[in-house]
Amino acid sequence: MAGSLSPGDKPTGDDTVDDSAPGDVDTANGPRDAYPVSGLPALVAVDNRVGIPALQGTPRFTGPSTPTNNYFNLSYWYARAMNPMNKPLLRVLAGEPVWPPPIWLMRQAGRYLPEYRATRAQAGDFIALCTSPALACEVTLQPIRRFRFDGAILFSDILILPWALGQGLAYKEGEGPVMPPLRDAAGIAALDPARVAAAVAPVMETVSRVRAELLAEGFDTTALIGFAGAPFTVACYMVEGHGSRDFAAVRGLAYADPALFARLIDTLTDATIAYLAMQADAGAEVLMLFDTWAGLLPPSQFRAHVIGPIDKIVRALRQRCPGIPIIAFPRLAGLMLGEFVRATGVDAVGVDASADMRVAAETVSSSVALQGNLDPLALVAGGPALDTQAHAILSAMRGRPFVFNLGHGIVPQTPIDHVARLTELVRAG
Numbered sequence: 001m002a003g004s005l006s007p008g009d010k011p012t013g014d015d016t017v018d019d020s021a022p023g024d025v026d027t028a029n030g031p032r033d034a035y036p037v038s039g040l041p042a043l044v045a046v047d048n049r050v051g052i053p054a055l056q057g058t059p060r061f062t063g064p065s066t067p068t069n070n071y072f073n074l075s076y077w078y079a080r081a082m083n084p085m086n087k088p089l090l091r092v093l094a095g096e097p098v099w100p101p102p103i104w105l106m107r108q109a110g111r112y113l114p115e116y117r118a119t120r121a122q123a124g125d126f127i128a129l130c131t132s133p134a135l136a137c138e139v140t141l142q143p144i145r146r147f148r149f150d151g152a153i154l155f156s157d158i159l160i161l162p163w164a165l166g167q168g169l170a171y172k173e174g175e176g177p178v179m180p181p182l183r184d185a186a187g188i189a190a191l192d193p194a195r196v197a198a199a200v201a202p203v204m205e206t207v208s209r210v211r212a213e214l215l216a217e218g219f220d221t222t223a224l225i226g227f228a229g230a231p232f233t234v235a236c237y238m239v240e241g242h243g244s245r246d247f248a249a250v251r252g253l254a255y256a257d258p259a260l261f262a263r264l265i266d267t268l269t270d271a272t273i274a275y276l277a278m279q280a281d282a283g284a285e286v287l288m289l290f291d292t293w294a295g296l297l298p299p300s301q302f303r304a305h306v307i308g309p310i311d312k313i314v315r316a317l318r319q320r321c322p323g324i325p326i327i328a329f330p331r332l333a334g335l336m337l338g339e340f341v342r343a344t345g346v347d348a349v350g351v352d353a354s355a356d357m358r359v360a361a362e363t364v365s366s367s368v369a370l371q372g373n374l375d376p377l378a379l380v381a382g383g384p385a386l387d388t389q390a391h392a393i394l395s396a397m398r399g400r401p402f403v404f405n406l407g408h409g410i411v412p413q414t415p416i417d418h419v420a421r422l423t424e425l426v427r428a429g
């Protein structure tokens, strides 16, 4: 786009402004130099929850390129990018049945991308990657540059919060996260909420950078998703000390010492409220809670340790960050899905691949968006299996607020061209 002012270009004064859409960029050529918008992250943070009235259709100034005209166009483009109604994900989360539906994929940044593996190698350690704003911003944007997803999810991990509370954490190659198991009152008392803000400051800087960079690279329809693990799932790793199939230690502790377990869940609930509010202040436009292991619990425990804390988090965030949409993913909730949504009042619910989306649609009020639920292994398989599965989800969801996603995270062996095929197919409606 020589001769035009596009989001990543620095105006030189001798550009002629063409009439291409402000968001048009040639993403195939990779990132452009960021437009020098000093102070933008601060602006983003302030404006985030205010929104700007609909500007769609506002004519773009197409006269000669002068600093004033370029400023006009840049302001228009900025206003457009700040307008939530230009972002299909935000429209769906506000209850609108946008079609074709927005799409993003859980774990969309990760090992299936060679550029992720390169940045990961550069960072060395996984925690170093999560706490380096420049590198974490880079890996957040990598899948957006390839697929222009409608949601960009902050690159971090659900275990950064317990790490910020003071629990040890390491990521071992081929083994996943490991933490010293926390199973007694002294361990829980040692968790220190006062150290969280300083420990997660780099994550907040990443949020602000990603928000500014999305704008600078022309992704003005992509919404930034901040996230945390839900208290039960985070407690699973903290008590067990590592991943597990059944998390027997945490489930056992919840029965054996309910008061102690409640103290852990309460500490995590309060810390999660603060952590998510910080992300909203830093520029996240959507907040998501991952409750990966919710489905391990029988109904009474599900109500106590999944619905209870998430309800408290949602109510607190409605007060502290009014207007910010909240998605929850209570994986394998099964027959508890409807009660979960009614009791927590989330704006959208992530549905795992075990659920039939038609049944989910009957269970959940049509004002609440559904998100899901393609089997990640159908994405690995590609071909007719992928097409058939994706079309079945689309036809079940047509006419209601819906966000296309996987039923769980993308796996490392996923071929990149299958992701490209899926985005094409979903965007064809």
Ligand code: 1CP
Pocket: 105, 106, 107, 108, 109, 110, 111, 120, 126, 153, 154, 155, 156, 157, 158, 159, 171, 176, 177, 227, 242, 243, 244, 290, 292, 408, 409
């Ligand atoms: O590079 C590597 O080898 C590390 C792999 C990795 C990645 C890419 C881990 C370790 N975490 C992440 C990023 C991550 N994790 C994101 C942001 C990126 C994105 O989505 O694009 C998010 C949202 C998470 C969330 C997360 N971490 C969850 C909830 C969602 C889910 O997948 O169920 C859970 C359970 C974790 C814990 C965790 N962190 C990492 C691993 C390998 C695991 C799973 C451990 C296990 O139980 O086996």
